[in-house]
Amino acid sequence: MSEKRDYRDTVFLPKTDFPMKAGLPQKEPGILARWQEEDVYGQLRKARAGRETFILHDGPPYANGNIHIGHALNKVLKDAVVRTQSLLGKDAPYVPGWDCHGLPIEWKVEEKYRKKKLNKDEVPPREFRRECREYAAEWVGVQMEQFQRLGVTGEWSKPYLTMSPDAEAGIVAELLRFAETGQLYRGAKPVMWSPVEKTALAEAEVEYEDITSTQIDVAFEIVESPIEELVGAHAVIWTTTPWTIPVNQALAYGPEVEYALLDIVYEGGAAAGASPKSGKVATAEAAEAAGLPDDATRILIAKELIEPFKKRLNAALSSIEIDGAVQPSVEVFPALGITKSRYKGADLAGTVAQHPMHHLGGSFAEPRPLLPGDFVTTDSGTGLVHMSPDHGEDDFELCKAHGINPKFVVDADGRYREDWGWLPRTDERNGSVINPKFNAPDGPICSDLREAGALLSASADYEHSYPHSWRSKAKVIYRCTPQWFVPMDREIEGVAPRKLEKEQSWEGEGGAIDPADEPTSRQTLRSLAMNAIGDTRFVPAKGKNRIGSMVEGRPDWVLSRQRAWGVPITLFVHRKSGEYLVDSEVNARIVAAIMDGGVDAWDAENAAQLLGPDRDPADFEMVTDILDVWFDSGSTHAFVLESDNWPDQRSPADLYLEGSDQHRGWFQSSLLESCATRGRAPYQAVLTHGFTMAADGRKMSKSLGNTVDPLKVMQEYGADIIRLWALSVDYTEDHRIGPEILKGVADQYRKLRNTFRYMLGALADFDESERVDVADMPELERYMLARLGQLDARMKRAVDDFDFNAYTRALTEFANEDLSAFFFDIRKDRLYCDAPGSVERRAYRTVLDTLFHALIRYVAPVLVFTAEEVWSTRYPDTGSVHLLEWPEIPSADANMDRWTRLRELRERVMEAIEPLRREKVIRSGLEAEVAVPAAHVPEGFTPDQLAALFITGTVTTHNGDDLRVTKSDDAKCGRCWRLLSEVEEDGDLCNRCSDVVADMDAHV
Template sequence: MCAETTTPDYKSTLNLPKTDFPMRAGLPNREPGWLERWAKIGVYDKLRAEAGSRTPFVLHDGPPYANGHLHIGHALNKTIKDMIVRSHQMMGFDSRYVPGWDCHGLPIEWKIEEQYRKKGKDKDDVPIVDFRQECRKFAEGWVDIQREEFKRLGITGNWADPYLTMNFHAEAVIADEFMKFLMNGSLYQGSKPVMWSPVEKTALAEAEIEYHDHKSHTIWVPFRVVSGATGDLASAKIVIWTTTPWTIPSNKAVAYNPTISYGLYEITDTPDESWVSVGDKYLLADTLAAETLAKARLDDDQWTRVRDVAGDELAALTLAHPFAGLDGADGFWDYDVPMVDGDHVTDDAGTGFVHTAPSHGADDYEVFVKRNWIDRMTHNVGEESEFLSHVPFFAGLRVFDQKGKEGKANAAVIDKLVEAGGIIARGRVAHSYPHSWRSKAPVIFRNTPQWFVAVDRKLDDGMGEHGDTIRSRALTSIDQLVKWTPQTGRNRLYSMIEGRPDWVLSRQRAWGVPLTCFTKKDTLPTAEDFLLRDDALNARIKAEFEANGADVWYEDGFKERVLDGIADPQEYDQVFDVLDVWFDSGSTHAFVLRDREDGTPDGIADVYMEGTDQHRGWFHSSLLQACGTKGRAPYKNVVTHGFTLDEKGMKMSKSLGNTIVPETVVKQYGADILRLWVAQADYTADQRIGPEILKGTADSYRRLRNTMRFMLGSLSDFSESDRVSAADMPELERWVLHRLAELDITVREGYRNFDFSGVWQAVFNFATVDLSAFYFDIRKDALYCDGDTARRRAARTVLDILFHRLTTWLAPILVFTMEEIWLERFPGDESSVHLVDFPEATPGWLDGDLATKWTGIRKVRRVVTAALEVQRQEKVIGASLEAAPVVHVEDAAIRAALDTVPFDDLCITSDITVTGDPAPAEAFRLPESAGIGVVFEKADGEKCQRCWKILPDVGTHSHEGVCGRCEEALD
């Protein structure tokens, strides 16, 4: 019986990858441990302490509101900021980030009022300081909650010492910044229509408004001509159309546009039921006449156009108010109603004439300001949208009730118009209408005394380098001092600033920084001495706030104390309105950037980064505020992200059930997957997120993780003695270094321009296409099977270089995963990828000629691998090493290039033949690779039991069943 022979098992002689780095990330369970580790090391503080002469780079945090758990928009926003901060730190800056919170304002006040109502308490019965303390406590609680939620996302920053707008120093600076407007003459008290919330009983800024569909009454009201007309106009009526019947009692004029074509129309017949009569004459815009008369139930044959009416005829007319002469009105509306021309009047809708109530409309108000008719303003509507007691017929009736539902005012006005013969048609229309974004209730335009900053008043403050008004400084800043990402942000903010009215600063609420000023009693707001302006007084107020916070303003005896020796307290009233919270957050440049050690030397941030809604919010208010107190914008770069939508592109809504909560994503996938979703998206547009998108993100993450795992395994015992210089490397390795040098430029430029999706795509494609599918695939053979060869040492040197580049380049994005990968190679109590910089660029690696050569080589390789894949799918071969194809290449230069490289190794075949002979008809070709054909041939010889190549010399060496290369390795 013959002894059975077996081939030796050579597996133990291979240099197989060794790593404990797991395929499964387990991020949800493991990420908290890295957070604890960073806190223990004190990574953020360590970077600040070791900054040395690094140039400071500061992203100033737009403060989220301290009210409620984080939503997906918060996660997007803070992650983008974190990527900016981390990437600039790793590019050599001292990159500082102080997180902050907006703590004052109505939403918090509203929550405390809700708590009171549940307990049956009346807010007005609670001392205001006690109420404010409860607001402060509420905000503190949510700051702590949100801080932990942000930290869980891997956001770096000075979490131990954030800024809060309710900190005593912040309140002192906010007051001080306000008093700068007091002193420079731009502050004034005016009476003009502002957007007013009847539910919240306060004025609102444009940034606090959102628009929703709303169904309004529509009425067509005729105004009788009483003078200024001749002939057939003397008995005519001008018809207006409005969606706010409640403003009719406050009408003071009717506006027209002399560029519109108007006509006189006479009624020749009427239906059985009608509010018009035969012989009535109406003035209407020609393009709207038929539609208007149809609303009055008239057919086309029941009216006729009498003649044209010129603009100068309209200008001469005086009208009567529809309620003029009514019994019981005591002459309240017995005044002349003039005609006024206005560019805001169009013939797109309505009648071509606009009912003008200057106390309840922005355009209406401007028309009256233009004519210096401010003394004709009305004050007919109170803070609850109720008609005041002096208004006949309607006193006490509200436009909207305390829940934002329609009150009785509109219906009562319409009924009175019907009674007075002052209406020809009525209806309802659904349209976009302003609502408070907090209460979601409709708002009204209401004339009320408010405090304003004049944006066009010339300032003599010694800061006129960029203009002498707030508006001119803001526009100059936008155009000359700030870089915009994307550029559309510039256009949006510029047009807003260009056309904005004066800034309304005051709010009639309790929780906020008060308007720290005093007004002289029995003095008109226009008088020079109406406002008490005194530097010593301002310094006292600031010192009081610094020591005790803004609550001190409300303490008994405060006025007397701060005015002592400066002015007689009995002659002055103390203002108790609070500042718009946008002024609070707009002032953060002063108490954060200017005043903190971790701010900036000039009080100007390198970057402000928020959502696109902040063009009318924080970007806007910060610009106005700083232009008034610094003379320029407080930022050098403004970066804007879009909104977050669901997978179908729909706005997220709890009622639709399509919201994505960051906490849920983190628990399922881990924060790094959420961060990768941010990096993959073009944040300058709206982004979509949902289960399928997150699955795709997780798949990309797994592919990258596999790439990094291969590198770790192949570098398990790498040491400096294995390193070789670039000059001594094979061409394939030098090509990889060339690609790295190209990528270094792309990555740095991308991070500098805040283009994270560009960085991610470039690095990810390199890792998965150039590395995993090409370089690693080729070099596995040398890494596993070579002995201590120059080729293997070169490959491992390149892998080490790749490791340092990829882990650091991706650390700002995948903060947890890159830390895990780094520690796998460099464990230690103080070790962290977040304590190192990007490796220095090596421009010497760039080799354009080499890159061109390898472009041709890879082109041929793609045809070969595609041809072999066909054979594999048809089960002719099981692996590419069973092949020895013949490759026909027409291009002589490419053939010459292929002769200089081990092309069989590049194609992972056991042998290969390159020829310039014409390819036979049966050769495999790719349409995009003309002049290249591949004829399949099987490899000759036996299979090497160690490297699996099929070669003729297998079995001819001392070690059984191996090829010559493996024989050397085994020896």
């Protein structure tokens, strides 16, 4: 028997130098260096010059540390937006920026002083600001390299920095526009204050954490009332901030709340002064130890809150000590006491109490009126609220309405001032008001109240959410200090009115808000902002409700901060009138000085020059506060989008893109700044993403050890893996990352890479002379072009929706399911075994070429480095893949429903073959004979076509309902390995392969 010929050298296998192993961490830096050397970004700008523009304005991150995974997600999303818009043929420049002022940088520089035990307040301000500027500049450089390593394209040679003189001048110019239109005022209101950082904080600089606080019930003796029986009784208040009692100036009641006047009764009898018929006074020592005075038997409390008050009082009485022993038997009777009378809150008008520490004299001896407060509820406490206008918004407004002014008692560091009559700074017990020990049941506040006989209960067990500074992580307080504000509801002059173009409402906590109801004749910052929100597209749409409810209910904007590192509030205030100077010439000199010398130009030594010869500097106070850093970043649209420094920018921007927390941060400050100065939003659309959580859904924390460092991920996997992860998750919601998730992403990447590797190999030496017209192609090729057309529509829709999760999913599903598992699998026989000149093989390669050019463009905004590697492998001399535009997909007719049915049948056939292959009855589907129900076969497919589509030996049809698979008895072709009846014995050639080999042999 003669030896059969080996036909392997006659098979046309794919050939490519493109490696299966990616090696991204090693390759990507080289690709990045090439982009920088060739100025690919500059080439792209020239190529798109004059086209329709798309402007994504960059929200500036703080320059104070290495990037984290949230930064990576944010920048990759922005880069994907810019690249896809550029791919559509638009001119989409991207100017990155950094926020360089404010506490994040200043706090870090102060840390250096604290470690050296130095006081930063003793350092000359210019020197301190220089250190802040150097610190920020260092981190700008570090972060810039890290963002570029992620493959983010942009104007890296010319970013915007809020600390650059032109930016600082632009911020000052915007502030002075507010001043010129009367949108600034100086007033005293309680604002969020950080005693640790010694400055006011914006709402966006505050985060909430669960804590356990001391809760106390305090008795205020009523000394005057139209209701005679109330005189001598005690109005009881409840609070979780004992430190505010020294600043109490009034009490508040709910006009519609029902109050009860009660006697406190003890087990075994009444307290001193109670009715004798209740029994003799038992536990008198307990009453004294609890701090209850002899005349504190009657209390005024909301009727609905008697039971929770009783529980607190029981707890307090049963934990006191007499002769060193706890008295568990001391208990308030279930009824708590004898109901004397009941009153509506409105009946309490004209009632006056005295402060528990009235014996100290001074302001403590002043009367404490009971005032009506609509905010008083019976949700908790006693239904009576103590009012401290220095430390509460409701307190401030109610007291102000009744002529009661703040005392400004607490200093910047959170301690009572030197001359305060109770716990002054000279008192050794005086500590920071945020110190738990200061507020503890045995702390100085409670101890003094207990000694005064006013503390009914005190326990350190109240769990609640409390505001903290997100930088120092320390608790914050409300503190009344003189600050500069932007009014939300003052009528604005000189700003063009905006009308709502579409009916829109926001569902806030207070119910539906319809900005269309705002009278257009009264233009306020709030109404302008609400109308602008209605005109803006939000992705996802729920962002409109979120920011709308925030703006609808927000208080006046606190602009001032008491720090050194920032843009100064460049106002001259007349010392006698208290009015700030509005003079366009002076303002122009101020802006020019800042442009020339930065913020250091705002200095007393320059006052005369700035004011000009007609004014005496001695008549004016130079404001020394700096601007809220959110005003800095909120002004970026003015000094970036409208600046000659970046002529390819324009305002309003097409898109702002940041995390969902920026609804109360950058999105809102930019909105308010622009509406106040331009009457419109600085953006046409806003996209928000959620937060990146650990793999188990918990918040990332260094202490938990569940953080994911993008720099380490790039070292292990490469930047393209981070990009693929970022663009695969549903980033509109909170999403996850972790080692196992990254492994899954890496596997997804591997499949995409292999798809391109196969196409590169299959298209080796492809020449235009091979191209086949669509009309001359086999039906499968036309169907695949039609499928590509469907994909193209999905991709464009995803770009329009900024839905990169859908974009990436559509791309990967097409590559895996339509190409690798279907089209490539079926047509590999044509590629390997058909004659090079056959129409069928040429048609397949023509479609492969079309697929390649489409997919390489689709994938380029996602896998920026891999796409460049793929493109340069096939076209090493044609420039960067990122200069290409959206592909043009040839039109192809195909009966899509018919092919859908065929693919469903194919899946059933493959499932039926699998058990035989698993049991080693057959080695592959090529050895199978398949009989399918004729009724399930779409019209027009022949048995030979079905065999090719199913990749089986033969296919027959029958009139039954079952699908049958058996092993073929035919011989196997020695070249294509198909089992066919035309092959006489294993190793011989089928008719097709015989013709191809004969032709090859003839041309040797």
